Amino acid sequence: MEIMDDQADVHGTGPTEHPEPPFRRPVLLVLLTVLVFAEALVVLGIGAWLIAQLSLEEPESYATAVALIVIVLAAGVWVLAIGVCLVRMRGWTRGAVLTWQVLQVIVAICIFQGLLLDVVDGWPVLVVSLLGIGLLMSPSVVAATRREV
Helix, strand or coil: CHHHHHHHHHCCCCCCCCCCCCCCCCHHHHHHHHHHHHHHHHHHHHHHHHHHHHHHCCCCCHHHHHHHHHHHHHHHHHHHHHHHHHHCCCCCHHHHHHHHHHHHHHHHHHHHCCCCCCHHHHHHHHHHHHHHHHHHCCHHHHHHHHCCC
């Protein structure tokens, strides 16, 4: 019997082994995840609104309208997938979130130049994007997403 107890300690299955404490998600990572899910819902909502507009009004070009709807819905699904992988704390999500935030900054700049919507509509887009970049670059988020699970 004692031989088995000695072997159990050698293999690390005995009573001397200490379990690793559970990993807690940083608050900033939780906030970033909520922000990304909210962005995904907004983009998917815009896609739904575009579908409704297509059924209510005749576009100048159906091909362009359908292509825009497909692109917006694909972007919404992509951002939703990023959110899911943020929950799983995958390292590659940092690059994807940064790319999405930079694209939103570009949209905000287009709004400020009057190419889209009213100029004041660009501020929420810009603020959300800068908030996302700030949360993404925080040391606790970088450390948590660097961790291999």
